[in-house]
Amino acid sequence: MRDSPGVAVPRALAFDVFGTVVDWRAGVARESGQFLRAIGRAEVDAAVFADDWRARYQPAMAAVRDGARDFVVLDVLHREMLVDVLRAYDVDPGSLDGALLDDWARAWHRLDPWPDAVEGLARLRAHVPVVTLSNGNVALMLAIARRGGLVWDAILGAEVTQRYKPLPEAYTATAAILGVAPHELCLVAAHHSDLAAARDAGLLTAYVDRPMERGGAPAPDRHLRQSWEWQVTSLIDLAEQLHG
Template identity: 65%
Template structure:
């Protein structure tokens, strides 16, 4: 018995960190330079990147829980950076504020995965492609211009004033596109993100990025489900969608 054909989406919404860009390698590369500048080349830059990213979900949870009002991810990234430095017994007050700002902006300078630019271009030939990221608009624009990524719109957390996995982030994206949630397909490398999108009625496309965490098992691997689409690259997803 053959499986029923998967319904074709009307638009594709992309998670960005980890799905489209390689945040870990990029942040480690940039952090190595900054750590050397502050006299701490002994700190492993990949471990530093992991520690910085590990504070991502808890930081957003303070907004989602109502403990604080909505703030852009750039602000959270700066707070997370200072927390990681303090954990390493580095007195942030002795560091140049301009350098800390530039270090925070490393998240604006992430490299795309090798298939990302070509894959998104192929998909964009057949579908509207938008971001559905927790990254703020200026961050997404800087990253896209540097990496050569072309989006039809920058949507997600700042537009919705809500961080994923809050339903508002997914539903506001569908509303902005003037389509029903079930007509939007979230493209993501994270099972937890896809599960939250599915809970809001969106279609799902899983992109396998085994090196997002340097080969380590993803934190949400146990949340895997049977997603509508599954591919090991964005170009492979384009093939599946006939682009």
């Protein structure tokens, strides 16, 4: 494995998943389009609906991070967020079958990887452990991995640490679980805010550019861009930069 000048070689790689490894927007829009048609709301733009659902992501976790409610897994929050966004579209969730809502909320289980993800992870995993460091719960990460052929050495993240990113313990506890120091663990992510929090917690950082994560719209955290240890266009690019 090759070093960046003056940068220690990571002993393990921890990955953000939504947006970094899988295309959440296309998947949630695809799934939501099917459900919107099923409830007679075919006129709703499914991609905009997906964006509105995702916009509730950070506020939903904030209550847990701030201690206003006990820890619950992201699957629970996703269903609550779905109920809230449906109301914003003048759909009464109470009028819908509960099983339909449960299945719709699991749209996040049925996301597809970016085209480079499977090969890139395999090439990286040949040299160091690769794990998830996602706010997604274990069942959610497992479903995505099995659907997309993603192979992880471990599924870690919020459910394991009981901390949602960007709390520093989400990063440092993951390093401790892996038996490495924070500076020996590299977070791989497509989000500057996630990387900034990881760096503040002592981790190395690798930025993966995913310009289509939001359908080509500018990233909301672009003002937090820094000079990350590695900046790549794909996971294959990261493997080549690290391993040659």
